[in-house]
Amino acid sequence: MELPGKTVERLSQYRRILYDSIREGKNYIYSHELAKMMNLTSVQVRRDLMLIGYSGSQSKGYVIKDLVALIGKIIDSDQGQHIIIVGMGNLGRAITSYFAGKRDKLVIVAAFDNDLQKTDRIVAGIPCYHINKLREVVEAEKVSIAVLTVAPEATHDVAKKLMEAGVKGILNYTSVPLTVPPDVYLEEYDIVTSLEKLAYLVKS
Template sequence: MQKKDRRIPEETVRRLSLYLRTLRFMENKGVQVISSERLTKHLNITGAQARKDLTYFGSFGQPGVGYNVNRLRKKIEEILGLDHSWNVILVGCGKLGAALLAYPGFRRFGFRITAAFDNNPDKVGRTIGKVPIITDQKMEEFIRKNDVKVAIITAPAEAAQEIARRLAESGISAILNFAPRYLVIPEKIQIKSVDMAMELESLVYYLKNH
């Protein structure tokens, strides 16, 4: 997919996701062609930036015209690996876990949460939004049997490291972590952490200094 051995800036990948959101919105509205300027108008990104981002992966536009919305949407989905669906599991069925299980945004775009795990016997056996809650003792087995590659951790901070270790050992390749803890995992596993208190912390900094 990616051109030669050029390194892709991490920010470029993140922006691709943003373009995708706009493209889906536009496609829904029936827009067929879009310029780089219009694509980025409401994203605090310049048109030049979008063009540069896209050329890391190929030439998808038509000079003098713009980008075909449907084609570019599909291209970006292909680049990101969203052209097929992903089996995802979620570990930790507290309030945040339950909220994510019910979140429509995942399912809509190719992420299918197939099972949730918890160590609380009261929760095991129930379902949240059609997703069954399974005892965490069966987690490894489930991962192997169903070839799961992506996991979301919504367990308490104290439990997160041990869960991550077990996930890594069972063959998970990517983790989205919501526990406010740095997780030590093998290099080859992709991880991204979302720490909501941290987001607020950097936000208020700018309150003082602007």
């Protein structure tokens, strides 16, 4: 099953909201309720759920627990996936502490930096190694995803090392656009670009 990227993003967010609903004691939810909480239309919610083949009850809506389980089957891997943070500056630390323990199936297992002050220690709760141990750790820990928060000038070099070590997903927070082969997946979010886009929109 080949899901549109946007749908996958929304599934992740549906799940988070549904966890909250479960915590509040809800068992069922209507498409328009979920839509309202996510600031989109009920049609879009139903379309997304149709794409993953989930059916609700026409009077009670969707069974939250079942839906969460199905989203889990789609997004999560049974054995979980291991993540590393490369570049333990402000942003790297922020992401690490923010994410810590948020998801069962996604675990940040290590961080890397080239600053000897930070390496071979626990930083923000996870072990931080020198960048030259990257390959070793990636292979030993079976790391599949890397978050890239290094300085711009190091980006290309580090990205190359990551791919050579076998990382298949890169979340690039640097301002340098990357090129990856087709078997590697890349998500890029640049703060300056986001702010400039807003500046353009606000201006008009």
